[in-house]
Amino acid sequence: MTTSADLTIGTAVDWRFAATVGQRLARPGPPSxxxxxxxxxxxxxxxxxxxEPLVRDVTGLATEGAIPAARVVDRGEWVGAAAESMRLMMNGTEKPRGFLTGRITGAQTGAVLAFVSSGILGQYDPFAADREGCLLLVYPNVIAVERQLRIAPADFRLWVCLHEVTHRVQFTANRWLADYMSQGLALLTRDAGEDVGQVAGRLAEYVRNRGVGTPDADGSSPGILGVVRAVQSEPQRQALDQLLVLGTLLEGHADHVMDAVGPMAVPSVALIRRRFDERRQRKQPPLQRLMRALLGLDAKLIQYTRGKAFVDHVVGRVGMERFNTVWSGPDTLPLPAEIEDPQRWIDRVL
Incomplete structure (x- = not known):
């Protein structure tokens, strides 16, 4: 469960070639x-x-206009949609001016998309279709997980949809979110105007003072986030922090809604949650752990846990209606320290 923003890599990419490579490398789904x-x-x-109506009832968020049907896709189709979304989001062209560079980065991007395509269950893309948004559901992966966890397919499919539809409601009810995310991504990928020596100096200082083997503060894989931050300018670090906090809030809110709908809509919700969380925490082969670390996917799992704890606490204390103040604008989003201590957000905002 992700958004296209989580997969941003860069702008000098031949996106069409990335899609071709990703679709060729994507593993086939389970036999069906x-x-x-x-x-x-x-x-x-x-x-x-x-x-859709279940999410609206639980969240109290109102959306306007017709609700487009979800696109149910296979892994290759998801790769193609993700590559196109990233191209639009990064204001890219079909083929960058540097042909060789575009092909190399395109191949790298395609390999990343192929890896992600085997695990992603669904994605709401707020940047697709001229920013009207598009909900994608990857049916081979849904089939694979429900078989692995031995859970009722009908319940699991609705449970997955509750999470992804919550993302759609978040963005359609709060139109400023897409612009806020886009501005942060633009700052992260903008050339900071510094020479290689300055960037290398910051990286060397980071390694000297801390070492790349030290776990990041968020508990993710050793030093990955720290290395990224070490080569960023201060505005870029601030943008990264803002996007991480926003992602944590969005994922935690969606996880809260998944469970808040309750057993009347999803009779086996408790069993699904327990087995799904066990699956998230399961140890994986070394190569897969390395790939997940490099792509930041382990940090994303921590987003679910921390974000849900934040939403659970605030809703439990003040109710969903007052919690929805969080969607008023950038100033009411939680600060990084407030994600860890929800009472500080309540004291500041409410």
Missing amino acids: SDYTRRQAITELTSSAAKA
């Missing part, structure tokens, strides 16, 4: 009959529609 595939596609489509 035509009937199983058709049934999963149909049920995910209907579950996304069913989730």
Whole structure:
């Protein structure tokens, strides 16, 4: 469960080549009959529609206009959609001026998308379709996980849709969020105007003072986030912090909604949550752990935990209506320290 913003890599990318490479490298989904595939596609489509009023009722967030149907895709189709979304988000062109550089970065980007495509269940992309947004559900991965966890397919499919539809409601009810995210991403990827010596100096200072083997403060893989921050300018660090906090809030809020809908809509919700969390925490082969670390996916799992704890605490103390003050604008988003101590956000904002 992610957004296209989580996969941003850079601007000098041949996006069409990235999509081609990613689609060729993407692993096939689990063996399934035509009937199983058709049934999963149909049920995910209907579950996304069913989730919309449930999410609105729990969150109290109102959206306007017609709700477009979800796109239910396979892994290759998701790679193509993600590459196109990233191109639009980064204001890229089909082919950058540096052909060789564009092909190299395109191949790297395609390899990343292929790796991610085997694990992502769904994605709401606020930047697609001229910023009207698009909800994608990756049916081979949904089938794979529900088989692995031995849980009722109908319940699990609705549960997944509740999370992704919550992201759609977050962005459609609060239109400023997409611009806020886009501005942060633009700052992160903008050339800071510094020479290589300055960047190398900051990196050397980081290694000397802390060492790349030290775990980051968020508990993610050793030093990955720290190395990124070490080569950034101060405005870029601030933008990164803002995006990390926003991502933590969005994911935690969606996880809260998944469980708040309750057993009347998802009868086996408690079993699904327990087995799904066990799956998140399961140890993985060394190569896969390294890939997840380099892509920041382990840090993203921590976002779910911390974000849900924040939302659970605030909603438990003041109720969902007052919690929704968080969506008023950038100034009411939690600060990094407030994610860890929700009472500080309540004291400052409410």
